[in-house]
Amino acid sequence: MSGVATHLPALVVVTPLLGGVLAPLCGKGPTKAWSLATLVTWLTFAWTCWLAAVVHDQGTVQYYVGTWGLGSTTDWSGVVGIELRVDRLNALILCLVAGMTAVITPYARLSVAKEVPHDRLHMFYAVWQLCLTGLLGITVTGDAFNLYVLIEISSLTTYILVALGKRRDKRALTAALRYLFMGTVGASFLLLGVGYLFMATGTLNMGEMAVKVAELRDTPTVRTAFAFVLAGLSLKMALFPVHQWLPKAYAYSPSAVSAFLASTATKVGIYGAFRFLFTVFGTEFSFGRLDANALLIACSCLAILYGSLVAIRQRDLKRLLAYSSVAQVGYMVLGLALANREALTGTLVHMVNHALVKGAMFLAVGCMIYRLGSARVEDLQGLGKRMPLTTVCLVVGCLGLVGVPLTGGFISKWYLVQGALEAGMWPVAVVLLVGSLLAVLYAMRIVEPIVFGKAPAGEEVREAPPSMLLPTAVLLVGSLVLGVSGSLNTSLIWTATGDLLGVGQ
Amino acid sequence: MLQSFNYLIYVLLMMIGLYAAIAKQNVIKKVIGLSLFQTGIFIFYISLGVVHRGVAPIGVDAPTRFHNAFAYLAAQEGETEAPAIERAEAAVEAVFHPAHGEGHDDGHHVDPEAPETLKHALEAAGEALSEEQVAQLEELVRRDRLIVDGEVRPYTNPLPHVLILTAIVVSVSTLAVALAIIVWIRREFGTLEDDELAELELEAAAGGGTP
Numbered sequence: 167m168s169g170v171a172t173h174l175p176a177l178v179v180v181t182p183l184l185g186g187v188l189a190p191l192c193g194k195g196p197t198k199a200w201s202l203a204t205l206v207t208w209l210t211f212a213w214t215c216w217l218a219a220v221v222h223d224q225g226t227v228q229y230y231v232g233t234w235g236l237g238s239t240t241d242w243s244g245v246v247g248i249e250l251r252v253d254r255l256n257a258l259i260l261c262l263v264a265g266m267t268a269v270i271t272p273y274a275r276l277s278v279a280k281e282v283p284h285d286r287l288h289m290f291y292a293v294w295q296l297c298l299t300g301l302l303g304i305t306v307t308g309d310a311f312n313l314y315v316l317i318e319i320s321s322l323t324t325y326i327l328v329a330l331g332k333r334r335d336k337r338a339l340t341a342a343l344r345y346l347f348m349g350t351v352g353a354s355f356l357l358l359g360v361g362y363l364f365m366a367t368g369t370l371n372m373g374e375m376a377v378k379v380a381e382l383r384d385t386p387t388v389r390t391a392f393a394f395v396l397a398g399l400s401l402k403m404a405l406f407p408v409h410q411w412l413p414k415a416y417a418y419s420p421s422a423v424s425a426f427l428a429s430t431a432t433k434v435g436i437y438g439a440f441r442f443l444f445t446v447f448g449t450e451f452s453f454g455r456l457d458a459n460a461l462l463i464a465c466s467c468l469a470i471l472y473g474s475l476v477a478i479r480q481r482d483l484k485r486l487l488a489y490s491s492v493a494q495v496g497y498m499v500l501g502l503a504l505a506n507r508e509a510l511t512g513t514l515v516h517m518v519n520h521a522l523v524k525g526a527m528f529l530a531v532g533c534m535i536y537r538l539g540s541a542r543v544e545d546l547q548g549l550g551k552r553m554p555l556t557t558v559c560l561v562v563g564c565l566g567l568v569g570v571p572l573t574g575g576f577i578s579k580w581y582l583v584q585g586a587l588e589a590g591m592w593p594v595a596v597v598l599l600v601g602s603l604l605a606v607l608y609a610m611r612i613v614e615p616i617v618f619g620k621a622p623a624g625e626e627v628r629e630a631p632p633s634m635l636l637p638t639a640v641l642l643v644g645s646l647v648l649g650v651s652g653s654l655n656t657s658l659i660w661t662a663t664g665d666l667l668g669v670g671q
Numbered sequence: 672m673l674q675s676f677n678y679l680i681y682v683l684l685m686m687i688g689l690y691a692a693i694a695k696q697n698v699i700k701k702v703i704g705l706s707l708f709q710t711g712i713f714i715f716y717i718s719l720g721v722v723h724r725g726v727a728p729i730g731v732d733a734p735t736r737f738h739n740a741f742a743y744l745a746a747q748e749g750e751t752e753a754p755a756i757e758r759a760e761a762a763v764e765a766v767f768h769p770a771h772g773e774g775h776d777d778g779h780h781v782d783p784e785a786p787e788t789l790k791h792a793l794e795a796a797g798e799a800l801s802e803e804q805v806a807q808l809e810e811l812v813r814r815d816r817l818i819v820d821g822e823v824r825p826y827t828n829p830l831p832h833v834l835i836l837t838a839i840v841v842s843v844s845t846l847a848v849a850l851a852i853i854v855w856i857r858r859e860f861g862t863l864e865d866d867e868l869a870e871l872e873l874e875a876a877a878g879g880g881t882p
Contacts, residue, residue, distance in 0.1 A: 311834050318841045322848050329852050336859040337872050343852050346693060350705055350845050354712055357838060361716055364831070 170205050174217040174304050175229040175250040178260060181210045182299040184455065186559050189292035196279045199288035203295055204271045210298065211261075211268035218257040223657075226253040228308075249371055251308030254662035258514065259305045259437045266429040266521055266641075267298050270529065273637040274422035281329045281420040290330055294426075297323035301434045310360045310446070313438065317356065321349045324431060328419040335533070341414035348411045348654035352401025359394030363446070375446050381549060384455055388447075392456060395442050403435030405462075405499055406469030410493045416488035421532025424484060428491050429525035433517050436498050443502070444666050453505050461502035467597045469496030474604030478611060483531045483541040486608060487524065490567060493601060494520045498646045500594065501582050509585025510663040512578050518659075519574030519648055523566035526641035530560040543611070548621030553629050557616055559638045564609035566645045569602050574648035677718035685711030696865045698856070701850045716835040725827035726817055733783040734767045737792060739818040740847035744804065746821055755799045762795035765810040 170177070185206030192198035221227055223554040229250040274294070282290050300320025307313050325346045331338030364370055367378035382388055389605035397408075404412040412432075416424045443452040453459045461492040473493030479484035494516070501513030531541050533556045538545055542658070550557040562573075579598060629635070684707055691704025699746070731739070741760045745753055767783055781788055797805045810816070817824050857863055860871050 311837075315837055315841060318845070322841075322844055325848050325852065329855065332855060332859065335875070337875055339852055339856045339859060340868050340872055343698060343849065343856065346845070346849050346852065347701060347705065351689070351692065351708070354709055358712055358715065361712070361719060361831075365719055370830075370834075 171216070171220060173229070174213055174220065175227060175252055176231065178210060178213045178217060178306055179250075179299055179303045181213060182206055182295045182302065186292050186295035186299060189295060192288050192291075194285055194288055195367060196275065196284070196287050199291040200271075200275045200278075203274075203291040204236060204268075205294055206270040207264070209303070209516055210262040212255075213303075214260040214264040216251060218261050221252055221254060221257040226251065228252075230355065233321045248312050249308035249373070250306050251373070252306060254658070254665055255440065255514075256305045256437065256657065257664055258518075259433065260302060262518055262521055263298070263301050263305060263430045263434060266525055267426060268430075269637045269640050270422055270426050270525065273425075273532070273634050274531055276634055277422050277536055278420055280536055281334050281422075283333050285331065290327070293326045293330075295325045297426075298329060298430075301430050304434050304669075305437055308372050309370050310372055310375060313441075314353065314357050314360055317438070318353050320431065320434070321353060321402075324415075324427060325349070327423045327427075328415045331419040331423065333341055334420070334539075335418045337414070338418035341411075341418045345411040345415045346477055348401055348408065352398045352400070352408070355394045355401070356398030359391045359396075359398060362391035362394060366391065369641045372441065372446050376448060379446060379451065380448055383451075388451075389456065392447055392452070392458070396439075396458060397441065399435060400465075403432050403439060403499070404492060404495055406472055406492060406496060407574045408463055409469065409473075409495070412492055413484070413485055413488040416481060416528075417485040417493065421528060421535055422483075424488075425525045425528035425532065428487070428528055429521035432491065432495055432520055433498075436502065436513070436517060437494070439499070439502060440666065444505075449667065453503075459503040459505060462499055463591070463594060466496040466498075466500035466503060467594060469493060469499070470597055470601040471604070474601055474608060477608040478604065480608075480611075481543050483534075483543065483546070483612060484528070486612065487527055487531065490605070490608060491520075491524060493605070494524065497579070497582060497598070497601070500598070501585060504582075504589045504591070504594070505667075506588050506659070507584050507663050508581050508588055510666060511659050512581030512583075512585055514659045515574065515581060515648070516578035519566065519578050519645055522641045522645040522648065523563050523573075523575065526559060526638050526645070527563035527567070529634070529638040529641065530556050530563060533559075533634050536630060536634065537627050543615050546616050547619030548616070549619070549627070550617040551621060552627040555635055556630050556638070559635070559642055560616065560627065561613055562642050562646070564613055566642070566649070568605045568609050572646065572649045574645045576649060677714060677721075681711045681715040681718065683711075684708075684714065691739075698853055698863050698865060698868075701865070702846065702853070704752035705849070706842065706846055709838070709845075713835050713839060713842075716831045716838070720828040720831035722825050722827045724824055725820055726824045728826035728829040731817075733812070734764075734787065735814045737763050737767075737808075739742070740808055743811060743818050743821065744808065748804070752804075759796040762799060763792045766792045766795050 185202060189199045189202055192202055217227065231250060232250045270415060271294070278290060279287065297320050300316045300318075303316035303319065304313055307316060325342045328345060329339055329342035360370070363375055363379070366385060368384055369375055369377050369378065379388055391496050401408045416428060419427065443449070443458070471495045473489050473491070473496060477489035477493065480489060498513045498516050498520070501509040501516065504510075534546060534549065534553065535541050536554065538549075566573040566575045569579040579602060583598050585596045586592070586598060682817055688706070688708030688711060692701050692708060693704075695701050695704060737760070741756055741763075745756050748756065766783060766788065769781060793805055793809055798807055800808070811818065811823065817826060831848045853863065856868070862868060862871070
């Protein structure tokens with residue numbers, strides 16, 4: 167590697183950070199700050215793709231920030247600085263997060279201009295890019311304390327993004343505040359957990375921590391650290407029963423923000439769980455010694471059932487999709503907790519698929535809000551005839567969510583069921599199937615009034631503008647490609663899960 | 672008991688804070704509880720860095736460390752060893768500051784912190800001192816030891832303190848964002864009581880939300 171390629175791991179974080187700092191300088195107005203944000207997110211996406219290609223060719227990329235005192239960029243034994251470390255797993259997550267943001271940002275211009283107070287638009291895009299900085303930083307860093315700081319950066323910016331939905335619905339403010347309370351407690355638990363890990367191992371580098379934790383085995387300090395870290399991350403990824411912040415935060419935030427958060431924030435939380443449970447503590451400790459998988463499997467099964475059941479009862483599409491997200495987080499954590507290769511592959515495919523599908527659905531609902539100002543079921547009667555393209559997007563999204571063959575959702579659920587059977591847990595496989603049936607019910611709840619409902623007479627509603635439809639369609643096409651060419655994509659993910667479990671090809 | 676005093680305080684503070692954040696109705700009080708909760712964690716981190724009899728980790732350069740170490744040795748060993756120690760100190764001095772003629776001609780500059788310089792200095796001192804004394808010297812000039820008032824003291828671990836500075840900044844930012852959102856809530860809802868807010872939210876839901 168030479169030139170720019172050497173610095174890719176840093177560029178991935180620094181580019182949106184600079185964008186976030188520059189955006190407020192663009193001045194008020196809907197276009198300038200948005201143009202900058204679009205440019206920056208696409209540039210960042212390009213960096214992540216390049217980085218993924220490098221990782222694919224050469225294996226894990228390490229990058230040292232602040233290697234003062236001891237060591238150099240190549241030899242770093244005993245280095246005080248922060249390590250950025252990109253392997254196959256986080257290269258994938260980086261591409262996912264940056265790619266989703268790059269697609270959603272062009273959509274945001276019209277939607278956000280309508281839903282966010284005008285004098286704050288430039289600030290909105292500043293915070294938007296800072297949030298991306300935090301999420302990418304969490305994914306790229308190899309330092310536990312750094313991870314905490316970046317989680318806080320992404321969380322703080324998320325609270326602001328959610329609160330900016332107040333123009334459409336003032337409940338965005340209370341949703342943001344409640345999220346802030348829970349999010350801060352969660353992040354503080356993570357901080358405590360990192361403190362206990364530091365106490366036990368004397369290092370903050372995750373790689374070194376992993377070595378020392380393996381030597382220490384079972385001490386009360388490490389156990390305490392494990393409990394705090396797991397609690398903190400569960401809050402961040404909205405695992406049942408600490409999911410309460412999620413439905414309101416997603417329902418009342420601006421549509422572009424809902425799509426952005428649903429497709430990136432929870433995924434990064436789950437990535438954090440991967441890193442800590444598999445890399446730092448190791449499968450043998452997390453699942454063998456402490457039986458964390460029993461707890462996680464129970465929570466995720468409840469999440470699947472509870473999320474789906476509550477989703478069926480919702481009258482607001484955004485809330486419905488948000489509760490569906492609670493259920494989908496359940497699927498992902500379930501695969502993680504089963505901890506065999508099939509299930510982990512299922513989790514990663516599901517992360518990608520859910521990001522694409524749920525992102526697209528929130529965008530489609532955003533199109534409806536853009537034209538109608540509401541996403542309540544009774545207001546959407548017969549919308550299919552008046553906004554046919556948006557409706558098609560929503561319906562395809564529903565199919566992906568249910569997991570119909572030829573969509574990515576089918577492949578991920580297939581792997582998850584296989585993983586459950588491999589682990590010898592057939593009741594879990596039953597829960598997966600029941601969850602899919604419940605998904606059919608709430609999907610019907612979305613589709614039925616829109617496609618078969620009777621349109622109220624009078625007011626004419628036009629189709630959503632192309633700049634909003636196109637990103638929605640792009641995400642869905644991505645999901646379909648994932649579903650149709652499943653073998654190609656899953657082979658990449660298969661090697662990533664192999665790395666995670668420490669087994670060969 | 673007394674050793675874990677800090678940790679008791681941290682748990683106590685955290686629990687009081689968490690209780691307030693959950694149980695209080697007024698959102699400002701909740702925010703205060705949250706701050707208290709985080710302050711507890713700060714105390715935990717600060718306690719992590721404490722080393723018994725440790726001193727503030729303000730580093731001195733290698734020549735000064737050697738100078739202090741020789742002064743310490745001289746005080747310990749008594750009159751008979753004084754000439755040897757003086758000779759050793761002069762030899763070490765020569766390693767750090769090579770004679771000007773040679774030093775300037777080839778632009779050679781000694782990095783006092785480099786490991787090989789340390790090795791050379793100890794070798795130079797070894798010509799005048801006994802093996803035990805050199806071992807003691809090596810112990811004394813280590814980076815994590817500091818001689819204060821004729822006494823060898825370890826450094827406290829600075830890392831947790833630096834970490835917690837960052838966490839304090841994060842906590843202040845959280846407080847700022849929370850208060851900013853609360854100002855908006857007060858404007859939109861006209862109340863700061865959590866139960867009243869919940870009622871108003873329900874009303875907004877029944878009214879179909881504000882368009």
